[in-house]
Amino acid sequence: MATTAISSPGKVLLAGGYLVLDPAYSGVVVSTSARFYTVVQDLDEATTVARAKADRPIEIRVRSPQFVNAAYTYLVSFDVDGVHVEQVADSASASFTKNKFVHLALQRTIALAIEARGAGTLQNRLGYGLDITIVGDNDFYSQRAQLTSRNLPPTLASLSQLPPFNHTGVRLPEVHKTGLGSSAALITSLVSSLLVHLGVVARDSFDNDAEGGTASASEGRRLAHNLAQYVHCLAQGKVGSGFDVSAAVFGSQLYTRFDPVVLGSLMKDESTNEALLPVISPSNTAWNYRVEPFKLPPLTRLMLADVDAGSDTPSLVGKVLKWRKEAATAANAHWDALDKVNHALSETLLKLSEMHARDATAYAKAVKYLSTLQSVQHLDQWLAINPNIPPATQEMIDIFAEAHRLSEDVRAKMREMGKLSGVPIEPPEQTELLDACMSGAGVIGGGVPGAGGYDAIWLLVLDPTNCPPQELPSSRIEGVWASWKGLDVSPLSASESVAKGVRLETVDQVNGLRQLLDAPW
Numbered sequence: 246m247a248t249t250a251i252s253s254p255g256k257v258l259l260a261g262g263y264l265v266l267d268p269a270y271s272g273v274v275v276s277t278s279a280r281f282y283t284v285v286q287d288l289d290e291a292t293t294v295a296r297a298k299a300d301r302p303i304e305i306r307v308r309s310p311q312f313v314n315a316a317y318t319y320l321v322s323f324d325v326d327g328v329h330v331e332q333v334a335d336s337a338s339a340s341f342t343k344n345k346f347v348h349l350a351l352q353r354t355i356a357l358a359i360e361a362r363g364a365g366t367l368q369n370r371l372g373y374g375l376d377i378t379i380v381g382d383n384d385f386y387s388q389r390a391q392l393t394s395r396n397l398p399p400t401l402a403s404l405s406q407l408p409p410f411n412h413t414g415v416r417l418p419e420v421h422k423t424g425l426g427s428s429a430a431l432i433t434s435l436v437s438s439l440l441v442h443l444g445v446v447a448r449d450s451f452d453n454d455a456e457g458g459t460a461s462a463s464e465g466r467r468l469a470h471n472l473a474q475y476v477h478c479l480a481q482g483k484v485g486s487g488f489d490v491s492a493a494v495f496g497s498q499l500y501t502r503f504d505p506v507v508l509g510s511l512m513k514d515e516s517t518n519e520a521l522l523p524v525i526s527p528s529n530t531a532w533n534y535r536v537e538p539f540k541l542p543p544l545t546r547l548m549l550a551d552v553d554a555g556s557d558t559p560s561l562v563g564k565v566l567k568w569r570k571e572a573a574t575a576a577n578a579h580w581d582a583l584d585k586v587n588h589a590l591s592e593t594l595l596k597l598s599e600m601h602a603r604d605a606t607a608y609a610k611a612v613k614y615l616s617t618l619q620s621v622q623h624l625d626q627w628l629a630i631n632p633n634i635p636p637a638t639q640e641m642i643d644i645f646a647e648a649h650r651l652s653e654d655v656r657a658k659m660r661e662m663g664k665l666s667g668v669p670i671e672p673p674e675q676t677e678l679l680d681a682c683m684s685g686a687g688v689i690g691g692g693v694p695g696a697g698g699y700d701a702i703w704l705l706v707l708d709p710t711n712c713p714p715q716e717l718p719s720s721r722i723e724g725v726w727a728s729w730k731g732l733d734v735s736p737l738s739a740s741e742s743v744a745k746g747v748r749l750e751t752v753d754q755v756n757g758l759r760q761l762l763d764a765p766w
């Protein structure tokens with residue numbers, strides 16, 4: 246039985262929220278260590294002999310074992326009008342729950358596969374059908390209830406005690422998502438695994454990490470990107486900036502959106518018979534998105550916290566875009582200024598990676614020294630010429646200080662945008678929490694990710710080597726969160742993804758995945 250396993254990361258939009266909706270501006274996106282996994286297996290003859298004799302069409306079964314009642318059965322049939330993927334109740338129950346993201350990913354990917362390989366070849370490749378298992382790392386869903394049921398405090402150490410792909414105990418529509426882009430990562434891993442399993446793209450399409458942005462990305466990766474963007478927009482019923490799907494495909498990056506016009510009439514009808522390949526093909530230059538390399542500096546750690554208050558992103562977006570339309574001159578001037586700072590922050594963080602490559606020893610000394618200094622109130626200490634610090638190390642300290650200054654400038658401009666538009670982008674409760682985190686040692690920067698609001702916060706924290714755990718800046722931050730009075734702050738274990746973007750997986754190398762696959766349907 247052939248098996249295809251593919252994973253894709255979640256996302257954190259560090260800077261560029263709202264602006265990234267406009268192709269004149271960019272977003273600084275980090276792909277997370279939290280990943281989504283899709284495993285596609287052929288249904289073998291023994292499993293399907295009853296169905297085959299009953300002359301039923303090809304069957305695709307999809308399950309999400311982390312949720313109650315999250316199993317979906319689809320029948321695939323071919324006729325003169327093309328391919329049909331219809332959901333049916335499985336043999337065990339009369340009713341079924343729908344999942345638009347899964348259904349559209351199947352329907353649209355199979356339609357494109359027929360264009361690419363022909364209906365006959367595809368029918369043979371589908372054989373008796375497919376078993377598909379979809380799981381997301383625990384970080385995509387709040388684990389508060391799971392920790393409470395185990396009498397564990399909401400800490401990183403507690404999260405590490407939970408089983409991988411922990412059952413949430415609820416139905417999918419009821420789960421509290423943590424905003425890491427579950428649907429984008431899901432669709433990217435599902436679409437990519439189907440493209441490989443159905444022979445539309447080569448298995449090695451996702452070998453390289455595409456760290457060089459689109460310039461070094463394979464044609465197969467770029468096809469998967471375009472198809473995943475299309476399916477994600479169709480399932481969400483709107484065309485967002487697409488930064489989340491781009492991060493799922495290409496990893497951390499400086500992202501500039503594509504012009505929605507590329508999707509044209511495809512958005513009008515979910516099951517259109519219009520040819521997909523000419524639009525979705527990576528040769529279609531109308532896909533004018535830009536993915537430029539970005540990564541966080543060495544010896545740093547991205548800390549994420551899920552803040553339980555939650556916000557409705559589409560509502561925040563609607564209000565900000567209304568303000569931008571009504572106060573266009575002032576708004577555009579503000580966005581231009583903010584975009585400049587966003588780019589400067591991205592460049593400064595990249596410069597730290599260059600400095601580490603040039604002199605790792607001096608870099609490590611700078612990180613160690615800065616981890617002992619308080620940051621916000623004592624920025625001058627960072628800049629003070631200290632006779633004991635070699636010039637090479639002092640130069641790096643200056644760049645860290647610049648990154649800190651720029652990060653705080655981004656926050657200030659996002660707060661200003663919130664005030665001008667009447668939107669709680671960085672509301673006072675979040676400002677208070679972030680300032681408390683910044684006031685201690687070893688925090689380069691932080692803010693509210695994406696659209697902001699009450700969803701989450703991010704912090705870029707120094708992570709010196711050979712430092713006792715209790716002295717690490719991340720330990721101090723955990724202490725701030727654990728004792729915080731006000732917003733309910735719960736850490737996520739995700740950090741930046743080392744292996745960028747969508748990638749092929751080996752099931753037995755993914756902790757906990759084999760057990761899920763071997764569990765009966």
Ligand SMILES: Nc1ncnc2c1ncn2[C@@H]1O[C@H](COP(=O)(O)OP(=O)(O)O)[C@@H](O)[C@H]1O
Pocket residue numbers: 309311344345346347379380381417418422423424425426427428429431481
């Ligand atoms: N493990 C999963 N299995 C199947 N579908 C999932 C899973 N996790 C998320 N989804 C799909 O993604 C949707 C969430 O999308 P959305 O509300 O846009 O959240 P996000 O901002 O995290 O992408 C869910 O309604 C569900 O259809």
Ligand SMILES: C[C@@](O)(CCOP(=O)(O)OP(=O)(O)O)CC(=O)O
Pocket residue numbers: 258261262263264265266424425426485486487488558562694695696697
């Ligand atoms: C406003 C935006 O630019 C960024 C929103 O980023 P978030 O990370 O806040 O998104 P959600 O996960 O949907 O809450 C909209 C966009 O770019 O599509």
